[in-house]
Amino acid sequence: MATTYYNDLQKLYVAYFNRPADTKGLAYYEGVLEATKGDAKALATTMAAISADFSTSAEYKAAYANMSNADIVNAIYQNIFGRPAEDAGKKYWADLLDSKTITIDNVVTQVAAGAQGSDLTAFTNKVNASLAFTTALGETNSYSGAKANAEAKTFLSGVTDNASYANATDPVMLATTVAKVNLAGTPFTLQSALSNKAAADTAYTNFLDGLDGKVDGKFNTGTDKVGTDQAARDIAEASVATNVTTKMTALDDQISGTSYASASAGVRAALLADQQAANAAAVTKAQGDLTIANNKLAAVAGLNDAIAAQKTADANVKSTAATAASAATDVQLKLAAYNVLNKTAIANPAAGVYTVDGLIVNDKDKGLMLATGVTEDTNKGVTALLNSLIAEKAADTAAKNAVTTAGTAKATVDLLDLSTAAKADMAEIASKMKLAEGTIATAAQIEAQQKGLDAAAVSAKAVSDAYPTAANLKATADAQTAASDFKALVTKLYADDNADPVNANPLIKAQADATTSLTTAQKAVTDLSTALSDLAKANMTATQLEAVKTQVTAANGVFDANKLGMPVTLDADHKAEVASAGSDIYVAGTTSASIMNFGLLGSDSLYINSKNTYSKLITTTDITKGDPAALEAFLTTNADGNAVITLEQKAYGSNSGTDLVTITLTGVTDVTKVHLNNGIITVS
Template sequence: MAIQTALTQAQQLYVAYYGRPADEAGLQFWADKIDQNGVDAVVNDFGTSTEFEARFGDLSSEELVQNLYQQAFGRPADAEGLEFYTERLDDGRLTLAEIANTIAGGAQNDDITVLENKVAAADLYTEAAGEAHSGTAADKYATDFLADVDAETDVDALDIDAVVADIPAGAPSDLTEALTNLADAEAGVTAALAAAAETANAASENPKEGDELEDEIKTFSEEDLNAAIKTAQGEIDSAEAKINNETSELLGSRGTEFSDAGNANLGDDASEDATAVVNGLDDTTFDDGFDSKGESVKDQAFDLGIESGDRLTDANIAKAVSEAQKAVNADKAQYVIGKNGDASLADSTTVKDADTDTFTAKALQIKANNAEAALNADVSANGSNAELLKDLRTAITDFASNGGDLNTDTGSAGEYSDLNALLGGINDTLKGKEGAESVDKLVAKFEEGEYDLSDNEDAAGIQSAIEAVEQRNELTEASDKADTAFHTTETGGVLEAAEELQSERDEQIEKVSDAEDAQADAQSDLAELNSAKDDYDAAVKTQEDAEQYFEDNDLQLPVSLEDSVIATEDNDIFLFSGEEATVAGFGAEGDDQLFIGTDFTWSAVEASVDVAGDRVGDADVQEVFAQQVGNNTVLSFEDEAFAGNAQNGSDLTEVTLTGVSANDLSLSDDGFITVA
C-alpha cells in the first residue's frame, strides 16, 4: 500500500494533467509506482494514455500548456510561463507530463490554494465514487465537477455523495468506449494495410498508379502483408549475395596483372586495352612520319610508366589515364583525316602542303569535346532522341486531329514516304515492337532534307519537329566523326584504351554500389512493412477486445457502414467508418443507433445549401451536416474542422439515411445519432 505522500502526488498529477479526479484503481496503481521509484521516474509513463490522445491529441503546444494552467489553477497561463513552457515542449527539452508536474510543484499564492482545494476535492470524489466511476462519460463528468472548484470553494462543505450519485451510469459509457475503440481499431487495420500496400507497390517491378493503386490498397489483406514481408526479406538476401559476388569480382580484378587483363572481368577488349596501356607509345607503334619541324615521329615515343606485371588497381588505371592524357598534350605529330574519318600520320609532303589540313592529337581532342558538348546542349534543351520522336508523333497526330491527311507525302523516297507510314514507324520504335528499328537508328534516318513538308502550311508543326530530329542526327554524326578522328591518332588511341579500362572499373564499382543500394532499399521496405504489421496486429488486438465487450454483454456487433446496408427489425448499432454509405430502413422497426463518436458537432442545414461549396457551419469545430434531400437525410461528415468546404468536396463523406426525416434525428453527447 502506497504512503499518503505518493497518493497525494498521484492525485495531483491527475488534477494537473487530466483535469479530473483519479479513478480508484488508477490512483492506487500510480501511487504505488511513485512510492517505489519517485514521481520524476514515472511522470512520463503517466502522461502516455489513450485518454490523453482522445481528449488533447489535437491541441497545439501552446494550447496544451494553456490547458495545464486551467486544470491546475483555474486560470490562463501568464505570458512568460506560456512562452517558457511552450518553447521547451516544442524543442523536446520537457515533456507535457514533466511540465504539468513542474507547474503544480511550483504553485504560489492563490494558485496554491486553488490546487490544494482541487486535490482535496478530487480525493473526496475518488474515495466516494469507487467503482461507480467508469468510462469516458464518467471522466467527463468528473472533469466538469473539478473545474468548478476554485480558491473560494469550501471543500469540507461539498455534498460529495450527491456529486457521486449523479455519475453517468457505467453501461452506456462502456458501450461508447467499446464503439470508439472498435471504430479506431477498424481504422487502424485499414491504415496499416494501406501503408503496407503502398510500400509493397513502390517496391514492385511495375508499380501501379491512380485507380489501379486505389483498388490494390482496398483489397490488400493480411496474407498480402505477410507475403510482402517475405518478398522484402528475399530481396535483402538476394542483394546480399549480389554484393558478395560483385565485391569478389572487383577485388579479384584489382589483384589481376595488366598482362592478364582478360581475366579481370573488365569487358571483352580488356586484354587489348591493357596491352595498349602497357606498350604505351614506344617507337614500334609509329609508322614513319614527321612533325611540323620535319623531325621523325619515332623520336616522340611516350612511356606511361605502367608495366605488364603491375596490377589493375584503381590507382594504376587512373595513372594510365592521366599519363595518356599527358602524352596527348605533348604529341607534336601532325595528323590528316582520311575519307573514312580516321586520322593518320602526315608525311613530310603533306605537312608542307598548304591545301591539306593537319592537326595535332590535342587539337582533334578539343574538336571532339566541342562536338560532344554541342550534342549534350541540344539534348538538354530539347530532350532525348525518344522525346524528339514523341514530339514528332504528337505533331503528326495534331495535324490529323485538325483535318490533315495522313497520306500526305513526306518528301522521302524511303519506307516512310507518307505521314501514315512515318507515324507507324515511330510508334513501333517507341513501343519497342519486335523487328522495329531502335530509337537511335530511326533518328539516324533523318538526314537533312530527307523529309520535307515546308510547302504545306498546315504541317508547319511537323516540319519544325522534323528539323529538330535532323539537327540531332547532324550533331550526333559530327560528334561521332570527331571522336573517331581523335581516337585513331596514336596518342588518342592509347588514351581511349586507358579510359575504357577506367570505364569498366567504374562499372564494377557501380555494380557493388547498386547492390548495396538495393539492399538498403529492401531493408527500408522491410522496416516499413514490419512497422505496418505491428500496427496491424495492435489494431486487430484492440478490435478483438472491443468485440469481446459485445459478446460479454449479449449485444449484437455493430455494422460498419460501407456501400449499402439495410437495417433489421432488431435494435441495430451502425458504426461510421469514414466511408460513403447508404442505410435503408434506419429506425423504421428497431431503435437503431448510428455511432459517430464524440468528435462531431451536429449542424442542421437547409436543403438549398450546397454543403460542399458554400462556407457553412463553424470553422473551429468538426461538424456533421444533416440535410433533407427529398425523402432522405444526407449526413455530410467533415474530415477536419472547417467552415463548410469551399475548396474540395472530397473532404466531406456522405452517409444517406433513406426514408428518414432530418427533423427527427438527433446526436447525443455520447456520439449516437438516433430517430426521435
C-alpha cells in the first residue's frame, strides 16, 4: 500500500479528532488520494472533500455536539497546537462560522496552515507521533471504539514540544501505548485477555531483562533469570530507582546553593537556571581574560613566534632523545650479534664512546671506520656494528644540539617575557648597551655585547702590557671592570628571571591561567549538561518501567472486571494445582504439572496456545505417531486413567521423547469431554 499522503491525512485526524489515524481509515483515504494520480487540481479538490467529510462524520458530531462555534474553534486549537485559542483568533474564526461565511473544514485547513514557531513545532510533533503510532499499530483492527480512541487521544494530547514527542515515541512507551489501545479496543474473550496478559508480562520481563543493555534472559551478572525469578525482577526494579537517585545526586553536585535533589520542581528550575547562567558567565569571563592575555602576548613583537619556536625545540629534544635511545639499543643488539657470530665477549661502549678497541677507530678526518685489517670476512657482523655506532654518534650529536637549541629558544622567550624582578635588570642592560629606553635586548645582542667588552678588555691589557703607563693600566682596569660588571648583570638578569619559575614569564602564565580557567568553565557547562542528560535518561527509564507495569496491571484487571480468577502459570512454583469451585484459569508453561479437579467443580480453562501453534488436540495412545516436523498437542490418558495433555516444545520432540511438557488433569477420565477451542482447553 502506498503511503504518499499519510502525512497530510494524519494532519486531518489530529486537527479534527485529536487522535492518530486508524489503519483502515488511513488506508481507505490514501486510496482515494492515490486515485487522483498526482493531478494537482484533482488532489486539492479531493483533499478538501475528505476534510469536509471529516467535518460531517459521526465521530465529529459526537465530539462537538452542543458546542458553540467559539468552543469548537478552541477545541481545534487544542487539537492542533496543544493550547487554547487566543481570544482574538477565537473570535475571528467563530464570527466567520456564525455568519456562515466559512465552514469548519476551512477553519481547520487555515489554522493548521498558519502554524509557526512553537505552534508549528507542536503540530509537526503531533503529526509525526501519529505516524509513529499508526506504524506501530500495524494491521490490528482493535483500534476502534470510544475506549480505544480515548487511549489514543491521551497519547496524542501529551505531545507538544520536542521532549514530549521523544518521550511518547520512545519504543517502550509507544509499544505500551499501542498495547493499551489494543486492550481497550478488544471485546473481551478469554483468548484475547490471555493473549494481552501474555504480551504485557513479556513486555515487562523483557524491559527488566534489557536494563543491562541486552535481552538475554539474564540480569546484570548474567546469572539471575528475570523470566522466572521474582527476586531478580525486584532487584531489577530497585536498580531503576537507585539509578535515578544516583543521577540526581550527580546533578546535585553540579549545582551550588540549596540542594537540587531535595527542592521542589519550581525551586529546581530556578536553581538550574541560576547555575546555567553562572556557568555561562564564567565561560564569558574566562574567554575575555584569555583574549586580554592573548592580546598582551601579541603586543610583544616576536613573542608568539618565540613561544612557537620553543615548543618546536622542546619537541625536538624529546624526538632526538628518543632516536638516540633507540640508536643506543641498536648498538647493543648489533654488538650482541657480533659476539655470537665471532664467539667474543666485547662489552658495550660507554656513553659517548663510539670506538671498539681493535675493531672500530675514530679517524680525525674520516670519522668512525674499521681498524686496519678488519673486514666483514674476518669479523662477521662488524659492518653492521660500525654503521650502528655511526648512527648512534649522529643521534647523540643531534640530541645535544637539540638541547642547546632549546636552551637558546627558552632564553629568547624569557628575554621577551621578563619577570617583574628581571625587568629592572634588562633596563640597566639596555642602558649599558645604549639601546632606546624600553627596548628589550635579544640574547644575540647580549652575547655580542659581552664578546665586545671581553675583546676590549683583552686588547687594553695587551696595550698596557706593552706600555704600562698609568693611563693604559687604568684603561685596562676600566675595560676589565666593564666586561665583568656586564657579565654579572647578565647573570643577575637570568637569575632574577628564573628565581620564581612559576612567574618567570608573566604574560605566558597569564595566558596559561586564562586557558585553564576557560577549560574549567567549559567543563562545568559540559558536566552540567551531561548530568542533566543522564538524569533525563534515568527518569525516562523509570517512566518506561511504570508504563510496562501499568500495562500489566491493565491486562490483569480485565480478569477481575469479568469476575474471573487471575491466571496461574504452571511453573516450578505451581506444579501441583487444585482447581477451586470458581472459574480457574491456568496457563501452560515450560514445566510439567498436574491440576486436580480441573473442570469438575467450576468452569476452568487451560491456555496452551501461547506459541500460536497448537490448533488442534490430537487424541491418541501413541504420541510418536504424530507429524514429526510439526509442533503438536496430544491428548492421552495415564495409567490411572487421568487425561494428560502433552505439548511438544520443538519439532520431533514426541519422537525423541524429549522437550515435552505434560499437564495431567487429575480426575478427568473421559477424554471425549476434553476440548480445545482457540487455544483454550476446557472440560464439558
